Amino acid sequence: MTALGLFNYWAVIFLMMVGFYTLIARGNLVKKIIGLNIFQTSVFILYITMGKITGGTAPIFVEGGEDVIYSNPIPHVLILTAIVVGVATSAVGLSLVIRIKEAFGTIEEDEIQDESL
Amino acid sequence: MDDRVILRVGAKILIPFILVFALYVQFHGDYGPGGGFQAGVIFAAGFVLYALIYGLENVKKVLPPQAVYICSALGVLLYAGVGYVTMALGGNFLDYGVLAHDPEHGQHYGILLVELGVLITVFGVMVAVFYAFAGRRRADT
Amino acid sequence: MTDHLPVLLVVVPLVAAPIAALLNHPRLSWAVAVAATLWTLYAGLELLSQTMASGVIHYELGGWAAPYGIEYVVDPLNAWVVVIVTLIGALIAPYARVSVEREITEDRIPLFYAAFILCLTGLLGIAVTGDVFNVFVFLEISSLSAYALIALGSDRRALTASFQYLIMGSVGATFIVIGIGLMYVMTGTLNMADLADRLPEVASSRTIPVAFTFLTVGITLKLALFPLHLWLPNAYTYAPSAVTAFIASTATKVAVYLLLRFFFTIFGATFSFDVMQLDRILMPLALIAIVAMSLVAIYQENVKRLLAYSSVAQIGYMVLGISFASVLGLTAGILHLFNHALMKGALFMSMGCVMYRVGSVRLERMNGLGRAMPWTMAAFVVGGLSLIGVPLTVGFVSKWYLVQAALEQGMWPVAGVVLLGSLLALMYVWKVVEVAYFREADPELGISEAPLSLLAPTWLLVLGNLYFGINASDSVGVATRAAEMLLGVLS
Numbered sequence: 071m072t073a074l075g076l077f078n079y080w081a082v083i084f085l086m087m088v089g090f091y092t093l094i095a096r097g098n099l100v101k102k103i104i105g106l107n108i109f110q111t112s113v114f115i116l117y118i119t120m121g122k123i124t125g126g127t128a129p130i131f132v133e134g135g136e137d138v139i140y141s142n143p144i145p146h147v148l149i150l151t152a153i154v155v156g157v158a159t160s161a162v163g164l165s166l167v168i169r170i171k172e173a174f175g176t177i178e179e180d181e182i183q184d185e186s187l
Numbered sequence: 188m189d190d191r192v193i194l195r196v197g198a199k200i201l202i203p204f205i206l207v208f209a210l211y212v213q214f215h216g217d218y219g220p221g222g223g224f225q226a227g228v229i230f231a232a233g234f235v236l237y238a239l240i241y242g243l244e245n246v247k248k249v250l251p252p253q254a255v256y257i258c259s260a261l262g263v264l265l266y267a268g269v270g271y272v273t274m275a276l277g278g279n280f281l282d283y284g285v286l287a288h289d290p291e292h293g294q295h296y297g298i299l300l301v302e303l304g305v306l307i308t309v310f311g312v313m314v315a316v317f318y319a320f321a322g323r324r325r326a327d328t
Numbered sequence: 329m330t331d332h333l334p335v336l337l338v339v340v341p342l343v344a345a346p347i348a349a350l351l352n353h354p355r356l357s358w359a360v361a362v363a364a365t366l367w368t369l370y371a372g373l374e375l376l377s378q379t380m381a382s383g384v385i386h387y388e389l390g391g392w393a394a395p396y397g398i399e400y401v402v403d404p405l406n407a408w409v410v411v412i413v414t415l416i417g418a419l420i421a422p423y424a425r426v427s428v429e430r431e432i433t434e435d436r437i438p439l440f441y442a443a444f445i446l447c448l449t450g451l452l453g454i455a456v457t458g459d460v461f462n463v464f465v466f467l468e469i470s471s472l473s474a475y476a477l478i479a480l481g482s483d484r485r486a487l488t489a490s491f492q493y494l495i496m497g498s499v500g501a502t503f504i505v506i507g508i509g510l511m512y513v514m515t516g517t518l519n520m521a522d523l524a525d526r527l528p529e530v531a532s533s534r535t536i537p538v539a540f541t542f543l544t545v546g547i548t549l550k551l552a553l554f555p556l557h558l559w560l561p562n563a564y565t566y567a568p569s570a571v572t573a574f575i576a577s578t579a580t581k582v583a584v585y586l587l588l589r590f591f592f593t594i595f596g597a598t599f600s601f602d603v604m605q606l607d608r609i610l611m612p613l614a615l616i617a618i619v620a621m622s623l624v625a626i627y628q629e630n631v632k633r634l635l636a637y638s639s640v641a642q643i644g645y646m647v648l649g650i651s652f653a654s655v656l657g658l659t660a661g662i663l664h665l666f667n668h669a670l671m672k673g674a675l676f677m678s679m680g681c682v683m684y685r686v687g688s689v690r691l692e693r694m695n696g697l698g699r700a701m702p703w704t705m706a707a708f709v710v711g712g713l714s715l716i717g718v719p720l721t722v723g724f725v726s727k728w729y730l731v732q733a734a735l736e737q738g739m740w741p742v743a744g745v746v747l748l749g750s751l752l753a754l755m756y757v758w759k760v761v762e763v764a765y766f767r768e769a770d771p772e773l774g775i776s777e778a779p780l781s782l783l784a785p786t787w788l789l790v791l792g793n794l795y796f797g798i799n800a801s802d803s804v805g806v807a808t809r810a811a812e813m814l815l816g817v818l819s
Contacts, residue, residue: 260346
């Protein structure tokens with residue numbers, strides 16, 4: 071039960087490690103951005119998982135239902151902000167990649183380093 | 188793209204509904220799920236779809252890049268403007284309660300106006316990002 | 329209006345940024361930037377005097393009471409940080425006009441100012457907010473605009489520097505979000521004061537130490553503590569001069585503030601230093617940063633890169649002060665926030681003057697500059713003396729307190745390392761002085777003194793270095809108040 075009950079958290083850790091590894095190990099700048107995105111997505115899932123309450127329904131007010139259990143909407147709101155930040159980061163990152171491609175003619179990190187010398 | 192009739196006709200039918208749905212998400216956002224972020228993205232998606240089917244040049248006739256640029260700045264001003272008005276009316280920053288005689292109505296107007304500001308900025312930024320990437324030629328060609 | 333100062337401090341530049349973008353005219357956008365920075369300086373000074381006179385200021389956004397609503401809290405510590413940021417901002421904005429016209433293409437200048445003001449907004453927001461998630465949002469506002477600003481540098485390597493900063497900065501910010509999320513799941517609150525109340529109950533769980541670790545790594549990435557400083561040298565070297573001067577004297581300072589806020593106000597000194605034993609990791613890293621980065625700086629041929637490595641070493645001094653977790657140590661750390669902003673601001677601004685006239689800041693191009701640009705190089709010398717810690721400059725004051733804090737705890741070797749750092753600083757500053765004053769200039773180049781609009785802000789900072797070095801009672805007073813408040817000695 072405990073191992074399966076924490077399924078979401080396993081998924082979070084898996085995605086986090088996949089993203090982080092891609093970010094560190096790949097020399098291609100676009101792949102780095104993708105790794106960063108996966109890494110950030112894992113955090114989104116972490117937050118959304120935290121907001122879930124067992125037996126809770128969507129946090130929309132139900133008429134006349136005093137004993138309705140709602141899921142916690144605050145992590146969703148927070149993570150909506152983080153998603154927007156993530157989109158902005160990707161946009162800035164990818165536009166930098168385009169400019170790097172124009173300036174160096176490549177988006178492979180090692181080739182850029184050779185170029186810079 | 189002249190020969191792809193299904194896409195052209197399909198897009199023409201879909202785009203109005205996408206735009207209306209964006210407005211629904213926006214104006215329903217005070218009591219239900221929704222709000223400016225989502226509405227802005229959906230609204231921008233309508234224009235992006237148009238650009239994908241009919242080409243970037245055509246969508247730029249409807250929505251010039253200059254207008255997009257102004258939109259992305261204007262939304263922030265609207266958002267902060269609401270904050271200034273609430274301060275001028277004696278409340279704290281973004282204290283919507285002072286916007287109307289009945290604080291509940293004030294909250295209502297306030298959240299809709301602020302979310303409208305968010306919608307305009309998110310829409311502007313999304314389309315601007317799309318223009319910036321789609322309008323760029325490949326560096327090596 | 330004074331009631332609304334905490335929020336106006338952030339919201340006025342927030343509005344100024346889109347206005348600067350909308351005006352879309354180099355001079356008009358610049359005027360907006362100057363007006364906005366002057367306003368924030370006024371608001372910052374006003375807030376500092378208010379909070380020193382009458383204690384902590386609370387401001388509820390939207391009228392929603394804390395801990396449910398977002399609250400801005402101003403106490404001596406963050407008012408101090410606000411004054412540092414706004415002071416540098418208000419000097420950089422007038423400085424930027426001439427410098428930026430030379431280094432950035434004209435069509436990008438309005439957007440440069442918009443990004444500059446947004447970066448300022450973000451930094452000020454981090455400083456005044458009392459809500460941990462709000463910290464993350466403002467952190468990203470300042471970071472994203474900083475990436476854009478750095479990428480505007482004229483060298484193409486500015487792009488890769490900015491990209492590297494973006495990757496490492498985003499990882500740091502994401503670590504901070506994870507830490508905040510884990511704290512939220514254990515306590516159900518995001519308000520700093522409320523978190524401080526509720527954390528002790530759950531501090532023995534496994535989640536909170538994990539949250540603490542994520543936050544530590546995330547924040548130290550942002551403040552470029554050795555060995556997480558790799559983004560900093562390139563970013564400082566290739567960014568436009570005005571941007572380097574601004575970011576070098578503000579962004580890392582605000583990150584140090586976050587470190588103080590999280591470790592002392594939220595987790596509490598007992599948890600951070602007795603349970604988690606943070607000093608055991610911070611102190612060695614700080615000492616390595618001081619020695620190793622000063623050594624690396626000695627071998628640099630590009631003066632901006634030399635100063636960038638020196639910045640990493642100086643961050644070591646701040647963190648060293650914090651790692652003592654004593655009133656004297658914290659005073660030294662908080663004091664050095666301000667003093668380092670003064671000296672590095674002056675040094676990078678004088679390098680901006682050199683960049684303006686010479687077009688490069690490499691050592692081999694600076695032969696004999698001491699005669700060609702006497703005022704610029706004199707500013708560099710005074711800033712350099714301050715960096716070394718010569719008496720009558722601010723650098724001396726912070727080192728004095730740092731050495732005292734080390735001796736108070738009987739740590740003679742640490743005091744020795746601080747003095748060794750000064751010696752190494754003397755070596756790298758001398759390297760520049762030697763080239764500028766003791767080598768013959770190439771007379772054909774015809775280099776003349778930098779224009780007044782660059783020199784005046786630079787010299788204001790230089791005079792600040794001297795003034796606060798001679799009359800340190802004001803700055804030491806605020807720093808001591810802030811340190812006592814953080815450790816709960818006073819309140």
